[in-house]
Amino acid sequence: MTLSTMTSRDELLVTLRQKGFRITPQREKILDIFYTLPEGEHLSAENLQNILRQEHSDISLATSYRTLKLLASLSVLRELDFTEDHKHYELNRSEAGIQHQHMICMECGATEEFTSVDFYNAARHIASEAGFEMTDAQLKIYGLCPQCRLKP
Amino acid sequence: MTLSTMTSRDELLVTLRQKGFRITPQREKILDIFYTLPEGEHLSAENLQNILRQEHSDISLATSYRTLKLLASLSVLRELDFTEDHKHYELNRSEAGIQHQHMICMECGATEEFTSVDFYNAARHIASEAGFEMTDAQLKIYGLCPQCRLKP
DNA sequence: ATAACTGCAAACAATTTGCATCCTT
DNA sequence: AAGGATGCAAATTGTTTGCAGTTAT
Numbered sequence: 001m002t003l004s005t006m007t008s009r010d011e012l013l014v015t016l017r018q019k020g021f022r023i024t025p026q027r028e029k030i031l032d033i034f035y036t037l038p039e040g041e042h043l044s045a046e047n048l049q050n051i052l053r054q055e056h057s058d059i060s061l062a063t064s065y066r067t068l069k070l071l072a073s074l075s076v077l078r079e080l081d082f083t084e085d086h087k088h089y090e091l092n093r094s095e096a097g098i099q100h101q102h103m104i105c106m107e108c109g110a111t112e113e114f115t116s117v118d119f120y121n122a123a124r125h126i127a128s129e130a131g132f133e134m135t136d137a138q139l140k141i142y143g144l145c146p147q148c149r150l151k152p
Numbered sequence: 153m154t155l156s157t158m159t160s161r162d163e164l165l166v167t168l169r170q171k172g173f174r175i176t177p178q179r180e181k182i183l184d185i186f187y188t189l190p191e192g193e194h195l196s197a198e199n200l201q202n203i204l205r206q207e208h209s210d211i212s213l214a215t216s217y218r219t220l221k222l223l224a225s226l227s228v229l230r231e232l233d234f235t236e237d238h239k240h241y242e243l244n245r246s247e248a249g250i251q252h253q254h255m256i257c258m259e260c261g262a263t264e265e266f267t268s269v270d271f272y273n274a275a276r277h278i279a280s281e282a283g284f285e286m287t288d289a290q291l292k293i294y295g296l297c298p299q300c301r302l303k304p
Numbered sequence: 305a306t307a308a309c310t311g312c313a314a315a316c317a318a319t320t321t322g323c324a325t326c327c328t329t
Numbered sequence: 330a331a332g333g334a335t336g337c338a339a340a341t342t343g344t345t346t347g348c349a350g351t352t353a354t
Contacts, residue, residue, distance in 0.1 A: 022328050022333060045318080060336045065319060081233035085344080086318060103284055116278060119271075123293050126268060131298035132255055139291045141275050146283035174308055174353050197343080212311045217344060237319080238343055 009035050012076060021070070026059045030067050034077065034091045040100060040113045042080055042090035078136065082111065094136070101139040107148035161187050164228060173222070178211045182219050186229065186243045192252065192265045194232055194242035230288065234263065246288075253291040259300035 009031060013023050021027075033051055037043070043051070045064050052059050068089050071077040080088040082104060093099065098120045100113045120137060127134035161183060165175050173179075185203055189195070195203070197216050204211050211219075220241050223229040232240040234256060245251070250272040252265045275289035
């Protein structure tokens with residue numbers, strides 16, 4: 001059988017195919033990178049490019065961008081906006097029904113992640129009251145991390 | 153006397169001065185625009201530029217950007233990142249102690265705002281548990297708005 | 305007087321796009 | 330075979346910066 005014989009990664013490729021997109025080595029490779037990424041890590045297009053280079057699988061920047069965009073539009077990746085000049089992407093683990101959120105230090109730029117079920121449910125509740133159908137909620141808490149609070 | 157004789161806008165100019173920044177016609181004008189903006193509206197640099205043009209107060213784009221950045225760094229403005237390619241700014245109404253948040257329709261792009269005290273307090277609580285000193289919390293709920301839910 | 309500010313144009317950084325070629329289906 | 334995908338380089342978009350001239354203090 002069945003469910004367990006197919007990894008989420010492979011199921012995904014099938015889905016891609018069904019939607020009329022092609023399975024190319026580049027797309028598989030990029031998907032693999034996100035699947036092997038420790039949970040909570042997120043990559044910018046440039047980060048991705050560096051990893052690819054390290055692994056000697058050169059994929060053009062243009063293709064990286066196109067793939068990130070495609071996967072995000074399919075909700076395979078979650079697109080994150082920090083207060084930076086570029087976007088970050090991470091695997092969308094929405095099967096869990098709840099996404100992790102970020103805390104960002106305005107001093108050193110460190111990002112820490114956390115998960116809060118209550119938060120997520122509250123967001124869903126607020127959305128439904130407004131007649132919205134929520135697909136994702138992103139919370140960013142800005143402030144000073146423990147280390148930076150001590151410095152002058 | 154006193155408190156009510158001075159608008160928040162003017163107090164702000166004084167503060168600017170005290171921090172060693174100068175009060176220029178450009179800065180006053182930009183500040184005015186944000187003060188007259190209906191609560192909940194937010195502007196990108198380009199939006200701002202258009203408004204300025206309409207009012208025949210031409211301020212160079214460079215100055216607009218510099219001013220937005222300055223005012224944001226002073227927490228006069230709140231910098232918002234939607235999943236777009238540019239930033240938005242709105243007046244920081246933190247005197248209220250609580251910021252409004254945004255709900256964004258992924259279909260039509262409409263943004264709706266809402267306020268939730270519980271949310272804000274919960275965020276502050278989460279932050280403090282992690283040893284963070286929270287200065288702002290931004291929540292974005294993505295989904296489908298009532299209108300777009302009905303369409304195919 | 306002087307240091308901060310502005311405008312302009314050039315510089316940058318992130319991302320997108322046109323097009324010829326290549327590869328999956 | 331045929332249309333989608335890739336790579337390259339050129340083009341765009343949003344934002345920043347150097348510099349000379351201007352202005353608030």
